[in-house]
Amino acid sequence: MVKIDLNLKCVVFDMMVGGHDISYCYQCGRCNDDCPVSARWGSRYNPKDIVLFSALGYKEALFAAVKRDSFVLWGCTACETCDEVCPSGIHITDIICLLKNAAVAAGAAPAYYYDSSKAIMDAGMAIPVQAAIEKRRETLGIGASPKIPVDEVKTIMQATGADKLIEIGGTKK
Ligand code: SF4
Ligand code: SF4
Numbered sequence: 001m002v003k004i005d006l007n008l009k010c011v012v013f014d015m016m017v018g019g020h021d022i023s024y025c026y027q028c029g030r031c032n033d034d035c036p037v038s039a040r041w042g043s044r045y046n047p048k049d050i051v052l053f054s055a056l057g058y059k060e061a062l063f064a065a066v067k068r069d070s071f072v073l074w075g076c077t078a079c080e081t082c083d084e085v086c087p088s089g090i091h092i093t094d095i096i097c098l099l100k101n102a103a104v105a106a107g108a109a110p111a112y113y114y115d116s117s118k119a120i121m122d123a124g125m126a127i128p129v130q131a132a133i134e135k136r137r138e139t140l141g142i143g144a145s146p147k148i149p150v151d152e153v154k155t156i157m158q159a160t161g162a163d164k165l166i167e168i169g170g171t172k173k
Contacts, residue, residue: 002061008102009057012095022055022095024088031082031092037075045075047082047092054095062099063108070110073099107168114169121157121166124148 012022032038032048053062065072082092103109116126129145137144157163
């Protein structure tokens with residue numbers, strides 16, 4: 001039986017601003033037709049379905065699909081093309097962003113998001129400085145990589161609760 005998450009429904013309906021209510025979606029499919037990710041990956045990615053599942057509160061169904069293939073949600077590049085073409089003016093990219101945040105908080109995001117976030121907290125950057133990169137910088141005459149204030153990065157991540165989200169991701173592995 002499909003479970004309805006009323007909280008997700010409320011959050012998604014509440015976040016729509018300027019009258020671009022998600023209930024105005026009539027499933028025309030224009031967002032999907034013009035989405036560059038969908039054009040490349042076909043049935044693996046469909047913003048129209050994401051909007052429908054959000055409006056119906058099918059969070060678990062959506063997250064279960066994400067578990068089978070993270071591309072279902074994380075394939076979105078946030079290019080906002082769908083927002084521009086939606087005849088109902090729905091802010092689809094915001095909905096997808098909200099769902100991504102919910103997935104992170106539930107430990108349902110792909111492992112590499114948590115791993116990259118942890119690398120940023122530990123080293124101030126997702127890709128730590130490497131000898132090969134430094135050598136290339138020297139060749140290009142742009143000097144050594146700037147020093148990252150790792151403590152400041154860590155403080156910001158702790159203040160925003162990002163450290164807790166990274167922990168949640170770690171426990172779900
Ligand atoms: S383009 Fe807008 S109205 Fe059409 S399916 Fe997508 S979200 Fe719904
Ligand atoms: S924002 Fe995401 S869903 Fe919308 S067109 Fe771009 S890739 Fe597709």
